[in-house]
Amino acid sequence: MKPISVQLYALREQSQNDFDKVLQDIADIGYSGVEPFALFGKTPQAFKAQVEDLGMAVSSSHFPWVNRAELSQVVDVVQGLGLNRAAAGFGADDVKDEDSVKQTIDTINSLCEQLKPHDISVFLHNHFWEFNPVGGELPYHSLHKHCPDLQFEVDTYWAANFGACDPAEEVANVKDRAPLLHIKDGPNEQGKAHVAVGDGVLNIAEIVHAADPDVLEWIIVELDACDTDMLEAVRKSYEFLTREQLAVGRK
Helix, strand or coil: CCEEEEEHHHHHHHHHHHHHHHHHHHHHHCCCEEECCCCCCCCHHHHHHHHHHCCCEECCCCCCCCCCCCHHHHHHHHHHCCCCEEEECCCHHHHCCHHHHHHHHHHHHHHHHHHHHHCCEEEEECCCHHHCCECCECHHHHHHHHCCCCEEEEECCHHHHHHCCCHHHHHHHCHHHCCEEEECECCCCCCCCEECCCCCCCCHHHHHHCCCCCCCCEEEECCCCECCCHHHHHHHHHHHHHHCCCCECCC
């Protein structure tokens, strides 16, 4: 079993009010790690120290996005957090046709080369639009095929593309370079809110087991929006994944 982390974007509203309390709440639930999307004024070094003082680790970071920030900032923050991977994410227009997919491939390969001297690799966090066919192939598959140094943080809910794809198959397709999995759950219907992991329609066990255990490092809970209390959904997600022995926490 791999350690369990949480993408703090799930608790973005609470974080704006009291970020320290959010980190304490996550630690109290038993999470082994956190994945920040912002540091709310903290330095990378101070954030890392605070997380470690709470008994957790910084699993990965969505700040700053490597394709939306100055390279020097990416290097400073990633290294300050004690990480060796930087996140990339692209919009729907970046994979809408063959020309845009080609441009995105070129962008990713260039970023990988620029970060290589700093011993930092690039990982892609997907949305659902990478799973809409372009020229007879899913853009996600094209990126895997033509970006040999790219790693993957598979957002397994979006990889289902509202029933158009099998998320377990998509995880298996990139398992050779997928050290991170984003696990979320819900009705798998566009426009509807997510639910606590285990309360939706996705086969979470099948998805997790599709990864390569020799490559996978972290299971990361991410819920974009819930109709229920978000902290409770984050707690229930932890309880489900650890109870089903799909991830391991600190409790």
